[in-house]
Amino acid sequence: MARTLCQISSELNRQLGLLVQRSGKVEAVIVGTHTQVMIPHLESSRASGGRLSGLRLIHTHLAGEDISDEDLMDLLFLRLDFISVLKVAEDGLPERLYTAHLLPGATDGNNWSFLNPVHPANQTESVEELIAAIEGELGSRHQTSLVDKKKDRAILVSVSTEKKLAAEESLRELEELARSADVVVLDTVLQRKNHVNPRLILGKGKLADIMIRALQVDANLLIFNEELNPSQIRSITDFTDLRVIDRTQLILDIFASRALSREGKLQVEMAQLKYMLPRLSSRDDALSRLTGGIGARGPGETKLEIDRRRINDRLARLGKELKKVSEERYRRRAKRRKKELPVLSLVGYTNAGKSTLLNTLTNSDIIAENKLFATLDPTSRRLRFPTDMEVIITDTVGFIRHLPEELVQAFMATLEELEEADLLVHVIDLSNPAFRQQMAVVDKILAELSLGDIPILKLFNKIDLVEDPQMVREIIGQEGLVVSAVKPESLTDFLAEAEKLIGKALETGLG
Ligand SMILES: Nc1nc2c(ncn2[C@@H]2O[C@H](COP(=O)(O)OP(=O)(O)OP(=O)(O)O)[C@@H](O)[C@H]2O)c(=O)[nH]1
Ligand SMILES: [Mg+2]
Structure with a gap:
């Protein structure tokens, strides 16, 4: 397979990639450009939380380059089992196979490890055993009990321009909020900055650290202490493959789960829709993640599909109903005043x-x-x-x-x-x-x-x-x-x- 891959790759003068399942079945064949392959969206890896995706990527490099930083980012953010580079020699034959995998227990910032480069014909290590070892190590680090597995498991993130003490205090409060929403808090990350990265809030490197942490502790949710705009939520979600919400949405979720009275429910729904409205986008996958919130307590799935106009209609109707309810309350109050x-x-x-x-x-x-x-x-x-x-x-x-x-x-x-x-x-x-x-x-x-x-x-x-x-x-x-x-x-x-x-x-x- 290595020989065929190299031969075709060299004839096309483009990188070729294979996504391979653990069983050995090829999930996808990717034809790239001379310098890169674009990995398609991996539906199957979604929401797998603290586990690897079960896929390894083997792709050719034509210009003699080693495993690149982009390759390592793919390894991390797609939680690949392995990433391998097959170097193609001038004559179109395979030269060497370079492989990297994630390190579950990294403490010194080295989140990955490289195998010794070998000629593909001389591979001795068992891929299955290595993956099993990595996943075993990952599993042993998960502290969540079986009961907690059913709950949302979050890493709290704060990127703050406040002073240290104030920032810490604010993060502690976010922890309380998360606990009140029945979310298991697995870790907190506080970063103080003078300037906040407008696209990702955090630098790529820091985000990579958080991602590996999520893998280690089996988190499926990132909660940001700062209000995120829709495009920030989208880029962080795309980047990390984790669900992302901000403090406002967390509070809205708590309110949604607590409202008992008719008036309370109307008020909360109104607030949720108002929060959602400016965040609606044409990309529905982003929308469904955005409004999903904790568990399934966001406004129901069917509501997610309705467009702006219908939300506005709903808001108008809610406004009327609320007015009626508060008039009733006013009458009750009037009686009391008497x-x-x-x-x-x-x-x-x-x-x-x-x-x-x-x-x-x-x-x-x-x-x-x-x-x-x-x-x-x-x-x-x-x-x-x-x-x-x-x-x-x-x-x-x-x-x-x-x-x-x-x-x-x-x-x-x-x-x-x-x-x-x-x-x-x-x-x-x-x-x-x-x-x-x-x-x-x-x-x-x-x-x-x-x-x-x-x-x-x-x-x-x-x-x-x-x-x-x-x-x-x-x-x-x-x-x-x-x-x-x-x-x-x-x-x-x-x-x-x-x-x-x-x-x-x-x-x-x-x-
Ligand atoms: N030890 C101690 N605990 C208290 C006291 N007052 C309240 N608590 C506890 O503090 C917690 C919050 O009390 P709540 O009465 O629910 O507070 P609240 O102000 O109504 O809070 P919200 O309704 O959430 O706004 C509960 O666990 C109470 O048992 C107190 O004087 N001493
Ligand atoms: Mg109270």
């Missing part, structure tokens, strides 16, 4: 403990868990203060930095309810090292919602998780109240203070 109960609204960063606090105060049982965006749908309960004053206490969706614009718009109606509040209680998670930044994010969003006139009480929560509570109390005590939402006895001062503030608000309201 009873003239004052309203205390809990606001704060996601996971701060708002729902837990509402549960403790009102003996309720709404969902509170250690996941970001546990609450999407607003909940209201009655709360009786010790002095018999009765108020409505409401819990809403938590905030996060860089809240996707699409979501802000979609949730505007829900957030507008906050305008009705007589007191906003800003719940803060003291145990989170980034609580200062989180406070700033919440303040900013509150300002944007023009809620500036409503009194705010800062409630520093989770003091039970803080290392030196006494010291923290002394420092923080100046700014607000320090509590633990899981310890009812710690809430006495808060109740008294809240009552006082609401009383004052009502008085000035009346006056």
Whole structure:
């Protein structure tokens, strides 16, 4: 075969390539130019995650050149079993066979290894055994359990121009988001840069490192912390053969899986479509990857096929439905207002403990868990203060930095309810090292919602998780109240203070 390949290649004066399966069956014959072969799209290798593609490429080189950098990139990004170069001698006979394969355990940046060049007739090594050894080594490095195999397994990537600490903190939050979306996080990559590569975000070399890492840990998904534009997603996907999403889409996916109420579902679908619209392209394969999201929680498959116009129609209809639903809610609210109960609204960063606090105060049982965006749908309960004053206490969706614009718009109606509040209680998670930044994010969003006139009480929560509570109390005590939402006895001062503030608000309201 080597002799025939060389002979034809030399007669055509073009490179010839064979893609060969492990069984020895030839999957494709490629006729190239004098200097290169173009490998066709390998459908079969898609989504194979932590395994090699099961194909090796053997191609001729006519000008006496060795295995090139492009060859090695093909080896890596197509996860080929092997890449071989067959050097053609001047007389059209095979001269030598050069072979490279991936190194699963590379630690020193050498992601591949070369076999000794041989004349094709003198090959002694067993291809099957070598491949089996490489795959065995790869498999032994996979840390995911069988259960996790069914989940999405991601490498998180951040290419940040922020300062180191801020960038690390932001990546930690992305990890929390991924965990909340039920994604297994296998590795994180942080790269700080002054300038971001507009096409691939990362340099090719770094992307190659990430790719080999994905192979080693058996990842099938890359989640970028920075918002990617459609062409960036496409080029990175094409380059790495992995699914690629960004933080915004991750948040949208979490929202999609959490929305329970009709209004919540409408809002999330609206946000998803708005996110998708500018990202629609004529290339449908890119689209399906783009909108697939985590698992199959993106807008359904049939919706992916509809074009812009129909999405716009859908958006218009959603807008109408949402309006109707929010009018219903308005009527409900009006009824509540008639009873003239004052309203205390809990606001704060996601996971701060708002729902837990509402549960403790009102003996309720709404969902509170250690996941970001546990609450999407607003909940209201009655709360009786010790002095018999009765108020409505409401819990809403938590905030996060860089809240996707699409979501802000979609949730505007829900957030507008906050305008009705007589007191906003800003719940803060003291145990989170980034609580200062989180406070700033919440303040900013509150300002944007023009809620500036409503009194705010800062409630520093989770003091039970803080290392030196006494010291923290002394420092923080100046700014607000320090509590633990899981310890009812710690809430006495808060109740008294809240009552006082609401009383004052009502008085000035009346006056
Ligand atoms: N140890 C401790 N854990 C708390 C406290 N308050 C809340 N938690 C925990 O923090 C996690 C988040 O609490 P949630 O009440 O769901 O937070 P949330 O503000 O409603 O969050 P979202 O609905 O996601 O915005 C849960 O696992 C709670 O059990 C506290 O005072 N001490
Ligand atoms: Mg909650």
